[in-house]
Amino acid sequence: MVKCPYCGRPAMSLMRKSGFGPGRIINCQSCGEPVTTHSMGVFAAIPAFLGGLFALRSGSLPFGIAAVVAGVVAMGLIQTFLVPLVRSKT
Ligand SMILES: [Zn+2]
Numbered sequence: 001m002v003k004c005p006y007c008g009r010p011a012m013s014l015m016r017k018s019g020f021g022p023g024r025i026i027n028c029q030s031c032g033e034p035v036t037t038h039s040m041g042v043f044a045a046i047p048a049f050l051g052g053l054f055a056l057r058s059g060s061l062p063f064g065i066a067a068v069v070a071g072v073v074a075m076g077l078i079q080t081f082l083v084p085l086v087r088s089k090t
Contacts, residue, residue, distance in 0.1 A: 005087045007031040018080040025088045036088040037079070044083055047074035 004011035009030035012020070020026060022041035025034045051071020055064030 002085065004028040004030055004033065004035055005085055006033040006035070011035050011085055014080055017085075018076045020079065022083075034088040035085045037083045038086050041079060041083040044075050044078040047071040047078070 002010050002012055002014060002017050006028060007030050009028075011028040011030065012026060016026075020037060022037050022039065022044075025036045027033065028035050048068070048071040051067040051069070051074075054067040054071075058064045058067065
């Protein structure tokens with residue numbers, strides 16, 4: 001899922017992609033063309049949002065923190081493995 005939509009080679013490392021949020025543009029490390037994440041990347045934030053919501057409502061600090069951490073981890077995993085890279089030029 002880090003395959004460049006232009007050249008088909010890896011555009012960035014998985015570590016780098018995990019922190020690569022929607023709306024950001026990065027240059028492929030293989031060919032230098034600008035790539036961005038698919039707009040479905042915004043949905044990756046849903047688990048983090050739900051985790052925060054649960055934390056507010058749970059009333060228990062340890063459970064709340066665990067929910068937020070789980071949500072953020074889930075967001076990173078979705079962002080890294082499920083959201084494809086697309087061409088930023090149209
Ligand atoms: Zn490329």
